[in-house]
Amino acid sequence: MDAIVLQILNGLDKGGAYALIALGLTLIFGTLGVVNFAHGALFMLGAFCAVSFKKLLTLAEVTKVPSDLGFPVTKEVFYLEKWFGQTGLTIIDFAVPLAILISIPVMILIGLAMERGLVRHFYKRPHAEQILVTFGLAIVLQEIIKAIFGANPIPTPAPQFVSGSANIGEWLGLGQFVVYPWWRLIYLLFSLSVLAAVFSFLRFTTWGMVVRAGMQDRETVGLLGINIQKRFTIVFALAAVVAGLAGVMYTPILPPDYHMGMEFLVLSFVVVVVGGMGSLPGAVAAGFLLGILQSFASMNEVKSIFPGIDQIIIYLVAVIILLVRPRGLLGRKGVMET
Amino acid sequence: MSGIKDGVSRRGLMKGGAAAAAIGTAPLVFSRRAWAEKFRNDPGNAKSIKLGFNVPQTGAYADEGADELRAYKLAVKHLNGEGDGGLLTTMKPKSLKGNGVLGKKVEYVTGDTQTKSDAARASAKRMIEKDGVIMFSGGSSSGVAIAVQSLAQEMGVIFMCGLTHSNDTTGKDKRRYGFRHFFNAYMSGKALAPVLKETMGGERKAYHLTADYTWGWTQEESIKNSTEALGWKTVKAVRTPLGAGDFSQYITPVLNSGADVLILNHYGKDMVNSLTQAVQFGLRDKQVNGKSFEIVVPLYSRLMAQGAGKNIKGILGTTNWNWSLKDEGSKAFVKSFGQEYGFPPSQAAHTCYVQTLLYANACEMAGTFYPPEVIKALEGFKFDGMGNGPTEYRAADHQCFKSVLVVKGNEKPTSKFDLLEVVKEVPRSEVEYDPKIFGGELGPYKV
Numbered sequence: 001m002d003a004i005v006l007q008i009l010n011g012l013d014k015g016g017a018y019a020l021i022a023l024g025l026t027l028i029f030g031t032l033g034v035v036n037f038a039h040g041a042l043f044m045l046g047a048f049c050a051v052s053f054k055k056l057l058t059l060a061e062v063t064k065v066p067s068d069l070g071f072p073v074t075k076e077v078f079y080l081e082k083w084f085g086q087t088g089l090t091i092i093d094f095a096v097p098l099a100i101l102i103s104i105p106v107m108i109l110i111g112l113a114m115e116r117g118l119v120r121h122f123y124k125r126p127h128a129e130q131i132l133v134t135f136g137l138a139i140v141l142q143e144i145i146k147a148i149f150g151a152n153p154i155p156t157p158a159p160q161f162v163s164g165s166a167n168i169g170e171w172l173g174l175g176q177f178v179v180y181p182w183w184r185l186i187y188l189l190f191s192l193s194v195l196a197a198v199f200s201f202l203r204f205t206t207w208g209m210v211v212r213a214g215m216q217d218r219e220t221v222g223l224l225g226i227n228i229q230k231r232f233t234i235v236f237a238l239a240a241v242v243a244g245l246a247g248v249m250y251t252p253i254l255p256p257d258y259h260m261g262m263e264f265l266v267l268s269f270v271v272v273v274v275g276g277m278g279s280l281p282g283a284v285a286a287g288f289l290l291g292i293l294q295s296f297a298s299m300n301e302v303k304s305i306f307p308g309i310d311q312i313i314i315y316l317v318a319v320i321i322l323l324v325r326p327r328g329l330l331g332r333k334g335v336m337e338t
Numbered sequence: 339m340s341g342i343k344d345g346v347s348r349r350g351l352m353k354g355g356a357a358a359a360a361i362g363t364a365p366l367v368f369s370r371r372a373w374a375e376k377f378r379n380d381p382g383n384a385k386s387i388k389l390g391f392n393v394p395q396t397g398a399y400a401d402e403g404a405d406e407l408r409a410y411k412l413a414v415k416h417l418n419g420e421g422d423g424g425l426l427t428t429m430k431p432k433s434l435k436g437n438g439v440l441g442k443k444v445e446y447v448t449g450d451t452q453t454k455s456d457a458a459r460a461s462a463k464r465m466i467e468k469d470g471v472i473m474f475s476g477g478s479s480s481g482v483a484i485a486v487q488s489l490a491q492e493m494g495v496i497f498m499c500g501l502t503h504s505n506d507t508t509g510k511d512k513r514r515y516g517f518r519h520f521f522n523a524y525m526s527g528k529a530l531a532p533v534l535k536e537t538m539g540g541e542r543k544a545y546h547l548t549a550d551y552t553w554g555w556t557q558e559e560s561i562k563n564s565t566e567a568l569g570w571k572t573v574k575a576v577r578t579p580l581g582a583g584d585f586s587q588y589i590t591p592v593l594n595s596g597a598d599v600l601i602l603n604h605y606g607k608d609m610v611n612s613l614t615q616a617v618q619f620g621l622r623d624k625q626v627n628g629k630s631f632e633i634v635v636p637l638y639s640r641l642m643a644q645g646a647g648k649n650i651k652g653i654l655g656t657t658n659w660n661w662s663l664k665d666e667g668s669k670a671f672v673k674s675f676g677q678e679y680g681f682p683p684s685q686a687a688h689t690c691y692v693q694t695l696l697y698a699n700a701c702e703m704a705g706t707f708y709p710p711e712v713i714k715a716l717e718g719f720k721f722d723g724m725g726n727g728p729t730e731y732r733a734a735d736h737q738c739f740k741s742v743l744v745v746k747g748n749e750k751p752t753s754k755f756d757l758l759e760v761v762k763e764v765p766r767s768e769v770e771y772d773p774k775i776f777g778g779e780l781g782p783y784k785v
Contacts, residue, residue, distance in 0.1 A: 002593075002594050003590070003591060003594065006590040006591075006593065007587065007590065010586045010587050010590055013586070014584060014586070014587075069661075069669075069672050069673060069676055069682065070669065070672065070673025070674075070676060070677065071673060071676035071677045071680070073676075073681075073753060073755075074680075074753075075753075076754075146396075146400065150400070150401050151396075151399070151400035151401045152401045152607075152610075152641060152644065152645050153607055153610045153611065153645040154645070155610075155614070155644075155645060155646065155647030155648075155649075157647065157648070163618070164620055164623065165618065165619055165620035165623075177593045177594035178593075179593065179619065179620050180619075181615075181618040181619055181620070183618065184586070184618070252618075253584070253615070253618070254583055254584060254611060254614075255610055255611065255614060255645055255646075255647075257607065260583070263581070263583050294587070295586075295587045298587035298588060299587075299591065300574065300576060300591055303576075310579075310587070311579055
């Protein structure tokens with residue numbers, strides 16, 4: 001029982017990340033008809049917003065001091081610590097949650113620049129060309145990040161007071177072995193909140209209603225005198241923000257490196273396909289479903305019966321679902337069909 | 339026989355034959371270094387030789403590769419008599435004169451292994467065939483090292499391994515044309531076990547998470563053997579895919595497995611992620627079987643420790659070399675590297691630098707670049723002053739034997755480089771083994 005509860009939690013927090021990335025992917029596909037392979041890079045850029053913000057907070061006065069090593073070594077004192085003492089150190093400790101505030105405008109700008117500068121030129125081109133150009137863009141972004149930050153993962157911890165783990169077992173009466181990191185629980189709640197906010201925005205606002213209408217029938221919405229293209233551009237920026245936020249909050253779980261987006265991108269694409277291309281609820285449902293299945297497949301009991309199943313489970317499920325329901329779990333008729 | 343009858347006696351003929359044979363072989367007897375053999379990329383009368391440095395310049399180990407490249411460039415500088423000489427000032431015995439190698443200036447080309455065996459082989463092949471390198475070196479993955487080592491044997495060009503820790507590199511996959519200065523997983527196990535017993539006791543239950551490739555397998559086996567010999571039990575050994583990213587699904591089963599030690603047979607990014615996540619899951623705060631739960635990382639590197647941040651504090655492991663060592667060789671290398679680049683070198687940088695000097699020195703000893711003779715000069719070569727105390731390149735498997743460092747994550751680092759604290763220098767005698775235990779054949783000298 002302990003193991004099952006833990007693997008469900010593992011699946012949910014991983015599923016939260018998949019769902020956030022897949023939501024953005026399918027939002028872009030549903031509105032603009034673009035298969036955006038640079039979406040994983042947006043997740044990575046979000047994570048590096050947190051890294052950059054932390055670097056900004058930890059700017060330090062550097063002095064060279066003589067050492068017994070035969071060359072002078074650098075000594076660093078954070079400006080924030082120098083100016084504000086303990087308060088400065090507390091601000092540094094909260095770098096990741098504070099980075100959310102910075103990442104929203106940054107990701108909007110990146111999203112707008114990406115859509116206006118490159119992606120819009122490929123709206124009417126075949127999907128294969130869209131994939132090639134966005135994949136190329138992802139590689140360029142990766143290499144830029146590597147050139148600036150290096151290839152090694154960069155530790156970006158959560159604030160000290162949530163760095164431990166919660167004793168969920170005691171809460172649920174399951175014993176001392178069911179513990180789960182506080183930050184992962186926060187991440188799960190955060191992803192559910194972001195998903196709820198995006199759905200509410202699209203469901204309960206006039207702006208969102210127009211976007212949904214545009215996803216159904218772009219031409220008719222255009223004929224009503226609404227500049228649907230402009231709104232879709234904003235949707236691209238919104239998707240970038242969602243991916244970026246997912247990245248910011250993921251940094252304490254996975255020390256970010258330049259390649260982290262690519263690792264999530266492939267799985268998120270499978271999530272989108274399983275959920276149904278263009279279906280927002282499908283992407284979310286498939287994100288959590290595949291996250292949980294992946295966790296269960298990694299259990300020793302399962303692997304002893306099916307060795308290596310943890311490596312292929314997601315793709316196996318994708319094959320089965322596509323055979324049984326070629327449009328995915330909640331896919332719409334006519335999307336990517338001729 | 340008619341000649342004999344005509345006045346040339348049999349004795350005379352034999353004397354004449356012996357004299358002719360003596361004259362004919364005289365050049366070989368009197369000029370030991372005059373190798374008539376043709377060999378691949380023979381520099382002949384050229385004024386310079388080229389070395390190939392094949393390191394990961396892209397991919398997950400790019401930072402380690404960058405540090406290796408810094409070390410190689412420094413080694414070339416010192417070989418050519420520039421800079422402060424680095425380890426040339428402390429190495430003994432030494433045949434190098436600081437005027438290149440055998441009077442020829444040292445140049446180099448670089449390649450990118452991408453930490454992929456096929457890319458590394460392609461890059462090495464280009465260096466050998468197009469750039470004409472006389473020796474190549476590089477590292478950061480045992481899979482890559484083993485792949486290019488076999489290429490070295492096929493093409494008859496010596497490969498001086500960089501960072502590779504799998505037992506297989508100088509075990510079942512050893513090659514005559516491959517040499518490893520770095521230590522291996524067996525030595526890590528042997529060096530670590532007594533310290534583990536001292537700090538954690540003789541009754542422990544260990545759970546292994548192991549990177550699923552040659553290095554991970556051999557390290558798991560070596561650490562299991564060493565810890566089980568202490569009386570520890572192995573509860574479970576789970577293989578994890580390389581580059582798994584999120585290890586939570588592998589860590590949660592540890593919580594109720596009954597294990598009180600987690601051994602992470604991971605390196606690089608995998609180690610950073612698995613250790614960070616194991617700490618987040620509160621493993622280090624747990625009490626199991628009446629003992630504090632412990633985590634062990636058998637192979638450490640400073641670059642990895644930087645990535646793991648404060649999570650490494652107090653965690654035990656082993657390393658080939660650390661910049662904080664106070665012997666003359668280490669001090670000279672740290673000073674030289676620090677003056678050049680502004681920070682101390684990593685263990686990867688150290689082993690790559692030393693390997694370059696050892697190859698060059700062997701050429702001077704052999705008096706030729708002819709690989710079979712250079713190999714013979716390296717085989718059994720005993721040296722000191724290179725940072726690890728007295729060291730020997732064992733002839734039977736081309737593995738260097740020297741002391742091994744047991745380290746732990748520094749509780750109170752004084753700088754961002756001061757991440758590992760040396761707990762014990764384990765002497766060579768305690769980590770040595772019979773080369774036959776890992777099998778393998780070195781192969782021929784002449785290819």
